[in-house]
Amino acid sequence: MEFDRAGVRALMEITQRPELVFVRGEGSWLQDHNGKRYLDTVQGWAVNALGHSPANVIKAITEQASKLINPSPAFYNEPSIELAKRIVEHSCFDRVFFANSGGEANEGAIKLARKWGQINKNNAFKIISFEHSFHGRTLATMSLSGKPGWDRMFAPQVDGFPKAKLNDLESVRALIDDQTVGIMLEPIQGEAGVIPATVEFMQGLRALADEHKLLLIVDEVQTGMGRTGTLFGYEHSGIRPDIMTLGKGIGGGVPLAALCAREEVSCFQPGDQGGTYNGNPLMTAAGVAVFDELMAPGFMESVNARAKQLSEGLLVISAKWGMNGERGEGLLRALMLDQDDGPEIVAAARDRAPEGMLLNSPRPNLLRFMPALNITADEVDLILAWLDEILVKVRG
Known part of the structure; x- marks a missing residue:
């Protein structure tokens, strides 16, 4: 050829x-x-x-494609319910919103955290992120990211994402003010060169977030779905995050991502969040097949x-x-x-x-x-x- x-x-x-x-x-x-x-x-x-x-993903997609591909997110569909149930049953989260990419899930996490800040923290909106982090390619997620030079590529950047140093708790503490709503990080910084957050640091962030009534958000687009040897990367440190994003491996090759949150953080109102393809049965059927394989004995x-x-x-x-x-x-x-x-x-x-x-x-x-x-x-x-x-x- x-x-x-x-x-x-x-x-x-x-x-x-x-x-x-x-x-x-x-x-x-x-x-x-x-x-x-x-x-x-x-x-x-x-x-x-x-x-x-x-083979199992091919089978799931083929069978689902012959039944129903996309009824629109205005209606329930079976595979999205089944996949959401599995995530909730095997994590510390209560609610799941399905998206098409990790960047979209992270954008949703920003929106959810800011909505929570409007309701619970007098319109606090800042999310502390980390130098050399990578969270996606939308304007907001590029601003959230700490990849060098990204703040100038499509300037002006989105405001509200001060940068701390990974594994340096005091650098995080120094950035907290009355406009801070959350802290967001990858349990392992992938694009930066596979740099893990230490167990002590993750536990310190949880304590710091509790002390200041902040949301702790984990970007598990790369570390989730079995990649680190546990189903989710946060499990290594024994903490309970407030929000988690998933992508990449969750679909086993098809465009699928997820925004997961605890019940008390799930404050979206109708109209706040959506998307034409979100949670469509073709992609979530693939997600169910992947999830069940990961959970197999x-x-x-x-x-x-x-x-x-x-x-x-x-x-x-x-x-x-x-x-x-x-x-x-x-x-x-x-x-x-x-x-x-x-x-x-x-x-x-x-x-x-x-x-x-x-x-x-x-x-x-x-x-x-x-x-x-x-x-x-x-x-x-x-x-x-x-x-x-x-x-x-x-x-x-």
Whole structure:
């Protein structure tokens, strides 16, 4: 199959892409237009929780598509009720609003927190977020994010998001004033390089929020749905957040996200929140299939076994090459390089023959791994063996 350059020019250019077109995927593997296979450690940035084209999700979508795709969010539908019930039963939250992307869910969290502030805190509206955080690409979520330079890209930014330092409780305390309504963070900063919030910090934030009557909001778009070895990332610290957002893995590859809140925080009135496709049965049926697979006996135990295998293997590679170790939780991990050759390693892995490997380097001195949660032990061994081989090629 020939690469269609004319067709590519019809697409708006928003990122640099290699000249290959993926045409098929199964589990941990992708195949391009030339028939070359790739071992995928990125999985759409932690989106494909069960790998590419999982049979149970295909079955759920196919069956649902033949019955009902979208009756509009003005009416109830069965799959959205079933998925909401599952989330509520397995979390500390009481209410769920379904959205189409993590950015949209986070936008909803901002709105919900500000509405709560109008009712309960004399119109308080500020949400403290964190340096180097990533919360989405809408104007408000870019302003909420602490990614360097984002405050200037589409200026003026949305007001009300002062930035603290992750794992520095005093930096948070210093920003609290009478206009503060909440604190929002990722339990693990993914785009920043897989940097976990410590258990002590998460517990300190909960206590600080309680002290000042603030909402604690966790952005679990990347860390939720089994990614860190527990169903939700906040569980590692034993706290109860007030609001949580989900995305990426919740749909197993389809556009689905969720805004979850405790009953006392769920203060939206009719007309405050909505969306044409929100909670449609086609997407939420996929979500039910993903959720039930994650809850199947032995599944999370397998996630943690593969996480241990990957972590230990990355430490061996780090020691061999004089790198700076690895970090993360579950199957969201990072190998900390000793030099800024991450992009070269990514390119060499992709170009490897006869089979390639897809890697991610969100920072030039770091590789991030987000494989399918059902990746096999043999596939983890292959990742580690090929990575070592690629390092020989890149570094000599």
